[in-house]
Amino acid sequence: MNKVLPVTLFLLSLVGYAQGAQGPQEPIKITGTVLDQETNQPLEYATLVLQSVRNPEKITGGITDASGKFEVETAPGNYNVSVEYISYKSYKLNNQSLRSSTDLGLIRLSLDVAQLAEVEVVGERTTVELRLDKKVYNVGSDLTVKGGSVTDVLSNVPSVSVDVEGNISLRGNESVRILINGKPSALSGLSPEALQQLPADAIEKVEVITNPSARYDAEGTAGILNIILKQSKTAGVNGSVNVYTGHPETYGGSLSLNLRRDNFNIFTNTTYRYRSGPGNALFNQENFDSNGNTLSYQNEIRDYQRKDKSFNTNVGFELFFDESSSITNSFVFSKSNGDNSVDVDFSNFDANRTPTIQRNRFTMEDEFEEEVQYSLNYQKKFEREGHTLTFDYQYSKGIDNENSIIEEVILGDNIALDTERTIDDQTQVSQLVQMDYVLPFGKDNQSQFELGYRGTFNNNNTDFDFGIQQPNGDFNSDTNFSNELNYKEYVNAAYAQLGSKFNKFSILGGLRMEASDIGIELVNSNELTNKDYVNWFPSIFLGYEFSEKEQITLSYSKRLRRPRSRFINPFPSRSSNTNLFQGNADLDPTFTDSYDLGYLKRWDKFTFTTSGYFNRSTGVFQFVSRETGDFVTIENPDDPQNPIVVPVQVRSPINLATEERLGMEFTTTYTPKRNWRLTWNLNAFYRDLQGDYTYTNSQDEVIVQNFDADNFSWFTRFSAKIPLPGKIDFQTNFFYMGPSEDAQNTNKGMLSSDLGLSKDILKDKGSLTLNVGDIFNSRKRRSDTRTENVATYSEFQFRQRQITLSFQYRFNQPQNKNDRNRQGRSGGGEDMDFEG
Numbered sequence: 001m002n003k004v005l006p007v008t009l010f011l012l013s014l015v016g017y018a019q020g021a022q023g024p025q026e027p028i029k030i031t032g033t034v035l036d037q038e039t040n041q042p043l044e045y046a047t048l049v050l051q052s053v054r055n056p057e058k059i060t061g062g063i064t065d066a067s068g069k070f071e072v073e074t075a076p077g078n079y080n081v082s083v084e085y086i087s088y089k090s091y092k093l094n095n096q097s098l099r100s101s102t103d104l105g106l107i108r109l110s111l112d113v114a115q116l117a118e119v120e121v122v123g124e125r126t127t128v129e130l131r132l133d134k135k136v137y138n139v140g141s142d143l144t145v146k147g148g149s150v151t152d153v154l155s156n157v158p159s160v161s162v163d164v165e166g167n168i169s170l171r172g173n174e175s176v177r178i179l180i181n182g183k184p185s186a187l188s189g190l191s192p193e194a195l196q197q198l199p200a201d202a203i204e205k206v207e208v209i210t211n212p213s214a215r216y217d218a219e220g221t222a223g224i225l226n227i228i229l230k231q232s233k234t235a236g237v238n239g240s241v242n243v244y245t246g247h248p249e250t251y252g253g254s255l256s257l258n259l260r261r262d263n264f265n266i267f268t269n270t271t272y273r274y275r276s277g278p279g280n281a282l283f284n285q286e287n288f289d290s291n292g293n294t295l296s297y298q299n300e301i302r303d304y305q306r307k308d309k310s311f312n313t314n315v316g317f318e319l320f321f322d323e324s325s326s327i328t329n330s331f332v333f334s335k336s337n338g339d340n341s342v343d344v345d346f347s348n349f350d351a352n353r354t355p356t357i358q359r360n361r362f363t364m365e366d367e368f369e370e371e372v373q374y375s376l377n378y379q380k381k382f383e384r385e386g387h388t389l390t391f392d393y394q395y396s397k398g399i400d401n402e403n404s405i406i407e408e409v410i411l412g413d414n415i416a417l418d419t420e421r422t423i424d425d426q427t428q429v430s431q432l433v434q435m436d437y438v439l440p441f442g443k444d445n446q447s448q449f450e451l452g453y454r455g456t457f458n459n460n461n462t463d464f465d466f467g468i469q470q471p472n473g474d475f476n477s478d479t480n481f482s483n484e485l486n487y488k489e490y491v492n493a494a495y496a497q498l499g500s501k502f503n504k505f506s507i508l509g510g511l512r513m514e515a516s517d518i519g520i521e522l523v524n525s526n527e528l529t530n531k532d533y534v535n536w537f538p539s540i541f542l543g544y545e546f547s548e549k550e551q552i553t554l555s556y557s558k559r560l561r562r563p564r565s566r567f568i569n570p571f572p573s574r575s576s577n578t579n580l581f582q583g584n585a586d587l588d589p590t591f592t593d594s595y596d597l598g599y600l601k602r603w604d605k606f607t608f609t610t611s612g613y614f615n616r617s618t619g620v621f622q623f624v625s626r627e628t629g630d631f632v633t634i635e636n637p638d639d640p641q642n643p644i645v646v647p648v649q650v651r652s653p654i655n656l657a658t659e660e661r662l663g664m665e666f667t668t669t670y671t672p673k674r675n676w677r678l679t680w681n682l683n684a685f686y687r688d689l690q691g692d693y694t695y696t697n698s699q700d701e702v703i704v705q706n707f708d709a710d711n712f713s714w715f716t717r718f719s720a721k722i723p724l725p726g727k728i729d730f731q732t733n734f735f736y737m738g739p740s741e742d743a744q745n746t747n748k749g750m751l752s753s754d755l756g757l758s759k760d761i762l763k764d765k766g767s768l769t770l771n772v773g774d775i776f777n778s779r780k781r782r783s784d785t786r787t788e789n790v791a792t793y794s795e796f797q798f799r800q801r802q803i804t805l806s807f808q809y810r811f812n813q814p815q816n817k818n819d820r821n822r823q824g825r826s827g828g829g830e831d832m833d834f835e836g
Contacts, residue, residue: 027073032104034068034083042068043109046085053078053095076100083107154225157206158667158681158717170208170222171613171663171683175561175590177220180227204228210611211541211555211596214495214510215436215450218537221559221592221617229269229314237812244806250275265318270311277306281796283579287647288789290701296356297349298646300576302342304798308367310336328377332396338367344576348634348644357636357644358411361576365404372397386440386448394432401425405469408577410634421475423465424571431457447500450510453493460487464571479524485585487568488519497539506543511536516562520585522570529586535560549602557594563587567621567653578632579792580650588655592617607669615661622656622707625649625744625785625792626695649790657691657707675729677721684714689742703788705744713740729758745785752779766809773802 034046045063048070052058054077062072076099083091088109154160154168162168170176207226209216216224239257244250252273259266281302287295316330342363348356373396380389406420436452462485467477497510518531539557546552569583598611627647634644663685670678691707715738721731732755739749756771780797 026076028076028098029071029073029101030098030104031069031071031102032083032107034064034070034085034107034109036088037108037110040108042066043085043088044068046070046083046088046109048072049082049084050074050098051080051082053080074098083109085109153203153206157208157225158679159208159210159665159683160206160225168225170210170225171665171685173222173615173661175221175592177217177224178227179224181229210598210613211557211594212539212559213508213541213557214497214512214537214539215452217454217456217493218512218514218535218558218560219562221561221590221594221615238810239812240808240810242806242808244804246802246804248276248278248800248802250802250804263320265320266316267318268313268315270313272309272311274309275307277304277308277799279304279306279796279798279800282794283576284793285578285646286791288791290789294351296351296644296646297353298578299347299349300579301345302576303344305341305343306338307340308336308338310334310369324381326379328375328379330375330377332371332373332375334369334371336367336369338365338369340365340367346578348646356638357634359408359417359634360411361406361408363404363406365402367403368399368401370399384440384445386438386445388436388438390434390436392432392434394430396428396430398428398430399426415635419469419471421465421467421469423463425461425463426569427461429459431455442500446502447498449496449498451494451496454491455493456489456491458489460489460568461485462487462569462571464569466571481572483525483571484523485568485570486519486521486523487585488517489562490517491515499541504545506541506545508539508541510539512539513537514560516589522585531588535591551598551600553596553598555596555598559592559594561590561592561617561621563589563621563653572650578646578648580628580648582650582652584652584654587621587653588619590617590619590621590655605671608667610664610666612664613662615659617659617661619655620657620659620689620691621653622689622691622742623651623653624656624693624695624707625651625787626693627787627789629696629700647790649787649792654693656693657689659690660688662686675723677719679717679719681717682714683716684712687711687713687740701788705788707742707744709742711741714738724757727759729756731756731758744787745783748782750779750781752776762809765811766807769806769808771804771806773804774799775801777801 030048030050032048034043035041036043043064044066046068047061047063049059049061050072060072060074062070064070079096079098081093081096081104088111091107091109093104154162159171160168167174168176168178205228207224207228209224209226210222212220212224237257237259239255241253241255243253250273252271252275254269254271256269257267281304283298283300283302285298285300287297289295312332312334314330314332316328318326318328320326342365344361344363346357346359346361348358350356373394376393378391382388402422402424404422404424406422408417408420409415410417432455434452434454437450439449441447441449464481464483464485465477466481467475469475491514493512493514495510495512497508499506499508501507513534513536515534516532520529520531521527537558537560539555541553541555543551543553563584567583567587568585570585572580572582593616595614596611597613598609600609601607626649628650630648632646632648634646636642636644663683665681665683667681668679672678687710689707689709689711692704693707694702694704696702716736718734719731721729724730732753734753735751737750740747753775754771754773755775756769758767758769760767777800779799780795782795783793785792785794
């Protein structure tokens, strides 16, 4: 089978060239029918390959239709003929003289038993590939994410975890660079919510690059996640329609269309989704005096109701000028409208736990998001295989506007406090210019030289206004909390790298330079900060192949993490007026030296991969909870002389510490029989954090807090996919995040589970899928936080258990599951050893 897929892929890309180079001779037709030897059933999508004996690089051919028939035009000549079909033994006729139209008759193929287990590796389970400069997880079909978003897909990828707020981590580190089709995207720019607009059905695979080479942006100290979107490579018109509904209320649909001809390809994926997202949180707070005695208590219970309507479309046009050059234009448009509410109940108590006051704070937020992106790609292939020049340009603009009305009332006496209003308008404009040149050289192209340039130019504007909304509709802005932020980030980068392979040994070394120009302007307060710096990022990768099924790699790279989105937004959230979150526009990058040792071993039914890694980072972003020195004072109707006083806490990121992270991860996949798949992943790491922080507490005391912390943490994931009677597929996933702690926070363990059931119907053209996300409704963060004078226990659940029923109908696509999976992997094996 290893020879089947590359030949098929090469065939499909060169059909136009081969047919266009036939010369003046009249073409002839080669026909025939391909059947299963045992059942005599026609084999649709079997591949006929005609290879010229005189010029072996000249290949043409075609695929069979639903009746197993093929008809291919070619020039007269001598050919090596083969008929190939996944999991079947190939049919071969060498040096055939085809001078006139020929009917090859009935061709019967028999099953290749040795390939059956390998078929499952390709289509139905997550495969692991060790490349010289990256480790790649190709995501197979996943029943538990039907009707979901990209974050649902990522949460089931080994090494990756997604927390309850949608923040993505790789090996327990949130410093992850998200790319879509190898490039930054408007959908991964402003917020985690924007990325969630990308539907799971649009994703073909996810590449996890734990230690990227110099070819990639230095951004992302944990690594890179590259999301590859679906794009059919089957000739003609084909596509699929998907509709779904679920509880809590969610519904939507998507349409994928593709038109491929010899010299062009048009594709689109369009999605509409409505989703409600109930969530909840609580904060139990105990306040102390300077002697450590309890002053008071406050319990805060939050209820979140999110309602979002989103539309997303991706349209592209690929034009092949000739066999060696092509240009692709693509356009992405995404729009969403959200009505979100936060209902917060406060209960206050004195030192003896005697109730003093109850109040309710209600926030109604209207949110509007829009992302527009245009991409242009030009590729030129030269005569030598792998010798390429590519050029990319990308423009994107994202808008995220939030308008919130916050009302508060003291219960019992029905005393209404001032109505607050926040207006938060964010705009991000980004441009990218990129050029990459790849030159293979030496015997059998065993060596490769690369160089390139990338310029990224990002401009972010945040206009934040906070004030009091008067009953007559007038708005009184509070200048102490209102401002406008302009954040400019221009990065010019160049890289070069050289790699070579000597028998079983491979080496790749590279150097990347990035010149950064950062501008921070707070317009209203006339504060301006500029940061200019040039950094060098070396990388080196060593690999050794014991055999095709056993490899080992050793790598080093230098990386950085730039602050983005919520990290730099300096304007506080106001859903609670005693527990705030606020970004920090003055954050500096975190720099990391990353070392990785990887090992991969495959057996017939078992795959094992493991990595040991060590990262040392300086200037690490650390979220710190501190007392602002401000208080919320509330009149007590029962005792007007003694109002309720609650200290205000704010949680913000700062460049606090030096961190060392040492870890191991293991992934095993076992396929005991056909259509079975069992996968287990374990990631365990030790984290040593060192840093001190100075702040003034609510008693006007200067506090120096030591943040040194040693912590061992781990997470594990188990997935099982098995067939049930009635040709029903069943899949379940279990995920457990182990407890962790630092100097301020102790996070408790979290267990969650998903399941999915799927059945093909309508002669395998349709699929009906039922999945349940978070079966036990247990996916919530639970933490204890301690500052000098406040102790807080908190819980947060972003979204409750979700049940979704989806239906997909495919047209002009392979109907057999193995064929569909083979087609879905059509881009999975195209990377060369040295490519990024």
